[in-house]
Amino acid sequence: MDHTALSLIELGAVFFALGVLGRLAGKIGMSPIPLYLLGGLAFGQGGLVPLPDIGGFTHLASEIGVVLLLLLLGLEYSAAELFTGLKRSWMAGLLDIVLNAAPGAAVALLLGWGPIGAIVMAGVTYISSSGIIAKVLGDLGRLGNRETPVVLSILVFEDLAMALYLPILTALLGGVSFFGGLEAVGISLLVITVVLVIALRYGRYVSAIVDSDDREVFLLKVLGAALLVAGLASAMQVSAAVGAFLLGIAVSGSTAHNATRLLEPLRDLFAAVFFVVFGLNTSPASIPPVLGWAVLLAVVTTLTKVATGWWAARRQGVGKLGRARAGAALVARGEFSIVIAGLAVSAGAVVGELAALATAYVLLMAVFGPITARVVEPLARGLQRRRGHGHEPATSSVS
Amino acid sequence: MNVEVTPLPGIGVRKDFATRHGRRIGVVTHRDGQIELIVSKSDDPDACLASLPLTADEAGALANLLGAPQLVAQLTEEHREVPGINTKQLPIKPNSPFDGRTLGDTAMRTRTGVSVVAVMRAGQVHPSPVPDFTFTAGDVLVAVGTSEGLEGALKILKNG
Numbered sequence: 001m002d003h004t005a006l007s008l009i010e011l012g013a014v015f016f017a018l019g020v021l022g023r024l025a026g027k028i029g030m031s032p033i034p035l036y037l038l039g040g041l042a043f044g045q046g047g048l049v050p051l052p053d054i055g056g057f058t059h060l061a062s063e064i065g066v067v068l069l070l071l072l073l074g075l076e077y078s079a080a081e082l083f084t085g086l087k088r089s090w091m092a093g094l095l096d097i098v099l100n101a102a103p104g105a106a107v108a109l110l111l112g113w114g115p116i117g118a119i120v121m122a123g124v125t126y127i128s129s130s131g132i133i134a135k136v137l138g139d140l141g142r143l144g145n146r147e148t149p150v151v152l153s154i155l156v157f158e159d160l161a162m163a164l165y166l167p168i169l170t171a172l173l174g175g176v177s178f179f180g181g182l183e184a185v186g187i188s189l190l191v192i193t194v195v196l197v198i199a200l201r202y203g204r205y206v207s208a209i210v211d212s213d214d215r216e217v218f219l220l221k222v223l224g225a226a227l228l229v230a231g232l233a234s235a236m237q238v239s240a241a242v243g244a245f246l247l248g249i250a251v252s253g254s255t256a257h258n259a260t261r262l263l264e265p266l267r268d269l270f271a272a273v274f275f276v277v278f279g280l281n282t283s284p285a286s287i288p289p290v291l292g293w294a295v296l297l298a299v300v301t302t303l304t305k306v307a308t309g310w311w312a313a314r315r316q317g318v319g320k321l322g323r324a325r326a327g328a329a330l331v332a333r334g335e336f337s338i339v340i341a342g343l344a345v346s347a348g349a350v351v352g353e354l355a356a357l358a359t360a361y362v363l364l365m366a367v368f369g370p371i372t373a374r375v376v377e378p379l380a381r382g383l384q385r386r387r388g389h390g391h392e393p394a395t396s397s398v399s
Numbered sequence: 400m401n402v403e404v405t406p407l408p409g410i411g412v413r414k415d416f417a418t419r420h421g422r423r424i425g426v427v428t429h430r431d432g433q434i435e436l437i438v439s440k441s442d443d444p445d446a447c448l449a450s451l452p453l454t455a456d457e458a459g460a461l462a463n464l465l466g467a468p469q470l471v472a473q474l475t476e477e478h479r480e481v482p483g484i485n486t487k488q489l490p491i492k493p494n495s496p497f498d499g500r501t502l503g504d505t506a507m508r509t510r511t512g513v514s515v516v517a518v519m520r521a522g523q524v525h526p527s528p529v530p531d532f533t534f535t536a537g538d539v540l541v542a543v544g545t546s547e548g549l550e551g552a553l554k555i556l557k558n559g
Contacts, residue, residue, distance in 0.1 A: 076409040085408050143427045144437030146445040149405050156408045310417060322445030
């Protein structure tokens, strides 16, 4: 069999297997991300069936996957929403960073992965999965709940923090000096400010450039613009993903809605490849040694996210049950933790164990998050009832 | 009424208000236009008992069901300043002689001086019905006139 034929067969088999896994995930009502990672682990080096012939395609496809993930994240928000979200949630957002980045950084330092490893792991444990959380909130019928805007504005804050964090991380991974790092931070702050101002003032012009009534033309223009901007950003040492995110923010209104609808299936395809490639590059044998740390991180960061949500919801005058729901909703981690770990691993600046720990951690959190969001209410009610039991006779005698 | 408008970043907008009994009622409008009716729980005002997705038609029908009595109240309010003029809702009962006949057939205006300003049917308001508007049982006529005229109109609709 010639090389092309073999590549097509392997690629077809991978996509088909992912489709089956995705269906399975849908049936049991969980995110497909952990299953894609498991799929990657199974196909990759040291896994069950190594697939060497599709490296060329999957490498570029996974890059495009990251660009599309961030582009669609940017399209979700308008600049105005980002500003109001930021104003409402900056205190909760800061608490979120402190509580949830610290455990990851601490574990990385304990394992001797150095300051860069600490910054990478801090990002991995900090960033919630807005994709998983938005879906879970919709599925559970909580969009009308009073704590939901609190949860969403924390997610907005996290996404903005990502826009700042990723370019800094890319600069650090590139091995620049302390001052080089400061310069990178300065540049990225400047670029983000400029883009936000453009998006707020002149967003409709950006939209007009990519907009078209013809689906085909529109798809080519919007995808072309995303890859161009991502490539240019990457050449300027700002991460490609951030470029795409900022382009997404600048595109607004109906253009953004149409672009989201058009690009969603593409994102799902390429992002799935990205997760698989991440799994492919991780040897399953490297996971058991770090599993203990992953479990510890999972437990600690579940508690810290719940605490963040609880505190933020209390500030908005939400009751105890609502606070518990807000906290539990934030627990899921997923695509962006893997994006961060992926950036670090592909730059070769961190040890291979970091990928294994990040994989194991995201596997746990992407499954654990939605489950926590679901069970928190019956659990909290049960606790409340048990605690309220002693008071019951008193209240009934009054009535 | 104090309607609270809350942006839901990435999802849409929530608009709701608190009722006198402490429940919240409102809608979540998704960015793709999908509308959800939300009603809060009684024991946990932060959570929702129901969040019902509605099509545009369904939302319109519900708005009419709720809005029709409002129309009468508004008309009554408007005529309060004019002494001797009243607004009244007149039902077409299943045994009414005008079930299946037109507004013109009642000769309402010539016989009593009463004007029919609207007809409510199945939650919809049909404003300013013309003389060949055909009534059916269950319709409610919104009529304006003197109190004697309105009494007379009620009798006509009942007995012909």
